[in-house]
Amino acid sequence: MAKRIGMEIALAAAEAAALCNLDVVAAYPITPNTHIPEHLSDIVADGRIDAEFICVESEHSALSACCGASATGARTFTATSSQGLLFMGEIMPIVSAMRLPVVMAIGNRALSGPINIWNDHSDIMSQRDTGWISLFAADGQEVIDMIIQAFKIAEHREVMLPVNLNLDGFQLTHVVEPMLFPDQQEVDEFLPVYKPYAALHPDHVVSMGTLGAPDIFSEAMKAKDEALINSKKIIVQVWKEWEEKFGRTYEPIEAYKTEGAEVILVTMGSMGDTAEVAVDELRKRKMPAGLLRLKLWRPFPSEELRKAVKGAKVLAVMDRAISFGSASGPLGAETRASLYGEADCPVVVNDIIGLGGRDVTVGDFIQIIETAAQAKKGKPERGYEIYGVRGS
Amino acid sequence: MADKKGPETWQEINPGCMVFIPGNAREYHTGSWRAQRPVYDNSKCIKCGICYIFCPEGCISQDAEGYFVADLDYCKGCGICAHECWPGAITMVEEG
Numbered sequence: 001m002a003k004r005i006g007m008e009i010a011l012a013a014a015e016a017a018a019l020c021n022l023d024v025v026a027a028y029p030i031t032p033n034t035h036i037p038e039h040l041s042d043i044v045a046d047g048r049i050d051a052e053f054i055c056v057e058s059e060h061s062a063l064s065a066c067c068g069a070s071a072t073g074a075r076t077f078t079a080t081s082s083q084g085l086l087f088m089g090e091i092m093p094i095v096s097a098m099r100l101p102v103v104m105a106i107g108n109r110a111l112s113g114p115i116n117i118w119n120d121h122s123d124i125m126s127q128r129d130t131g132w133i134s135l136f137a138a139d140g141q142e143v144i145d146m147i148i149q150a151f152k153i154a155e156h157r158e159v160m161l162p163v164n165l166n167l168d169g170f171q172l173t174h175v176v177e178p179m180l181f182p183d184q185q186e187v188d189e190f191l192p193v194y195k196p197y198a199a200l201h202p203d204h205v206v207s208m209g210t211l212g213a214p215d216i217f218s219e220a221m222k223a224k225d226e227a228l229i230n231s232k233k234i235i236v237q238v239w240k241e242w243e244e245k246f247g248r249t250y251e252p253i254e255a256y257k258t259e260g261a262e263v264i265l266v267t268m269g270s271m272g273d274t275a276e277v278a279v280d281e282l283r284k285r286k287m288p289a290g291l292l293r294l295k296l297w298r299p300f301p302s303e304e305l306r307k308a309v310k311g312a313k314v315l316a317v318m319d320r321a322i323s324f325g326s327a328s329g330p331l332g333a334e335t336r337a338s339l340y341g342e343a344d345c346p347v348v349v350n351d352i353i354g355l356g357g358r359d360v361t362v363g364d365f366i367q368i369i370e371t372a373a374q375a376k377k378g379k380p381e382r383g384y385e386i387y388g389v390r391g392s
Numbered sequence: 393m394a395d396k397k398g399p400e401t402w403q404e405i406n407p408g409c410m411v412f413i414p415g416n417a418r419e420y421h422t423g424s425w426r427a428q429r430p431v432y433d434n435s436k437c438i439k440c441g442i443c444y445i446f447c448p449e450g451c452i453s454q455d456a457e458g459y460f461v462a463d464l465d466y467c468k469g470c471g472i473c474a475h476e477c478w479p480g481a482i483t484m485v486e487e488g
Contacts, residue, residue, distance in 0.1 A: 098409075207414075218402075
């Protein structure tokens with residue numbers, strides 16, 4: 001039976017990973033994800049799980065170790081943040097190209113500089129095109145659930161791709177929340193023992209990480225892209241299995257009060273919970289506002305988005321990262337690209353919010369929705385704005 | 393490249409570009425990259441084997457009489473053997 005326990009979410013992430021019959025953990029500490037590997041090293045040192053904890057000297061080594069371990073058929077886990085993720089950057093596309101089901105928790109933090117240890121999504125956005133499945137959690141319960149789900153998704157024979165789970169630094173990593181922990185037996189029933197497609201072993205000849213010359217590289221990239229696109233089907237299937245077993249629903253895009261909504265807020269990560277309160281408040285004031293929370297960032301759920309926004313007049317898309325010099329923020333760009341050419345396409349307003357740990361309040365969302373509601377069709381859309389920036 | 397065997401379409405590629413046939417790099421004849429080829433003058437060769445030791449491609453072997461020969465299927469024409477051969481038995485000759 002699941003137990004309800006109050007715990008810091010980073011520690012809960014480690015506990016969730018520890019329920020997954022791990023073989024290898026390799027991680028290097030960096031704020032704000034540090035408590036995840038720190039607590040996992042405790043769990044391993046205490047003998048609670050039979051796994052190797054590799055104390056590496058950098059994030060580059062952490063992901064390299066996970067890559068190698070995964071290639072031998074080990075179930076591997078790592079965690080990082082910000083510049084640590086950038087240092088993993090060289091290995092990121094290799095893990096996905098080798099189709100290795102490494103699972104990583106990212107305690108999202110702004111990229112330097114100026115040096116900033118607080119939350120935004122610029123770290124994962126810098127790695128979004130590396131071919132990983134990317135999930136966003138909105139609260140502690142989703143962190144626990146998604147870590148367990150991530151292994152099942154990653155290891156599925158029709159997927160075989162690494163998964164990163166994004167949890168906002170501090171807003172989630174350092175917050176204590178009551179969460180339901182499934183017990184070991186339930187997790188074992190949900191998550192079978194990992195059976196790799198192929199594993200490095202002297203008795204079974206296989207070469208991994210091979211050379212791809214110009215005559216095959218395009219085909220190799222197409223195969224990788226197809227694998228990521230097709231993973232959505234399995235992700236949805238795993239989420240259905242989760243719902244049947246544990247009763248909690250997961251969808252690529254979660255709709256909140258979008259029925260009859262004229263203005264819909266679109267968010268990713270922890271700000272979704274704040275946004276819910278803002279929508280409730282506006283509904284009380286008879287304003288037809290709604291909310292979409294994206295749980296799946298890669299592969300991007302374009303189809304689900306098109307369906308979810310039907311009937312809306314304006315979308316207010318919230319980005320927690322700047323794509324410097326771009327036409328939109330990362331989520332703004334995906335939204336506009338997904339809706340381009342749709343009949344009755346809503347006006348898309350794109351705000352960059354909550355950079356480097358700046359608070360995002362209910363009042364901010366109310367103001368954003370009220371401003372967005374005045375956006376008119378036919379007028380050229382502004383690319384994006386940094387909400388609340390002083391001097392504008 | 394012409395004699396390379398491998399997948400044609402993206403669907404034919406193994407997941408992760410894994411290769412399950414051991415030693416199949418042998419099927420990839422890199423000799424087509426060559427601009428110059430080594431020519432041995434066995435009258436100068438003292439069979440010391442320094443060309444064999446230094447060949448980065450590992451394509452030089454000894455024949456029945458103990459002289460050394462480069463396998464032109466794999467020799468990329470780097471010229472290291474000619475550079476290292478102190479009796480001067482190897483000359484690099486333009487292909488073509």
